[in-house]
């Protein structure tokens with residue numbers, strides 16, 4: 001069965017200023033590497049639909065959703081936080097980004113695809129129940145998890161987040177919901193300066209020191225994530241796929257390589273085969289060194305596709 005690939009042209013029109021690292025070229029960096037590798041041709045392509053208000057309300061407050069719609073500008077930029085801005089196309093991009101994650105869940109739950117990758121922006125994992133933060137507006141992976149629970153009737157969904165930054169928005173949304181296990185590795189202390197001491201039996205937070213190597217990363221996954229995930233037995237595995245822990249990514253300050261993304265993708269694919277009927281939905285989070293982002297994302301997608 002093919003790997004599904006979801007994106008939308010709106011994700012290329014959301015811009016937060018000329019020098020902002022979370023830029024449209026990120027989408028192209030991944031697509032260019034997919035084409036160069038020959039992999040693009042083997043993916044099942046889908047246009048991302050818009051997320052519905054009902055789907056957003058499962059994880060965000062009405063007041064927050066309304067405030068995002070109300071602040072969408074006619075021209076120029078409106079800042080939702082110091083790092084996160086909306087241009088006239090941002091709302092459209094955010095709605096399609098979350099919609100991609102929902103559609104990807106529908107594709108793997110129906111058996112139309114074994115797994116899926118969503119090449120989308122804005123990213124989502126810093127967006128909390130009622131807050132934009134760190135380039136994120138709607139929490140795409142959380143919307144996907146809630147859709148799997150509420151629409152498809154799953155009882156246990158896991159989110160694996162290997163972005164260099166803690167998935168604090170995702171934790172905010174699911175900290176008290178034991179149906180969702182969140183496993184997050186992240187540099188600490190580092191933005192968003194949380195995630196240590198907030199773990200519980202279904203929130204598996206694993207801080208890594210600045211400069212941590214691929215070996216350190218793999219040890220953290222092996223010792224902390226995999227036993228917890230095997231105990232939890234998720235029926236669907238979601239991945240917050242950030243590639244900003246790559247050695248070439250100045251924003252992250254860790255030292256992962258493509259081989260480490262291959263390794264963690266293989267571990268998660270095996271886990272999904274053991275517990276989740278192979279169902280994986282992976283959504284793009286961070287990754288700002290464009291060449292490293294493209295190479296790492298394609299290494300990840302290659303594992304998902306089995307090619």
Ligand SMILES: [Zn+2]
Nearest residue numbers: 163165244286
């Ligand atoms: Zn990040």
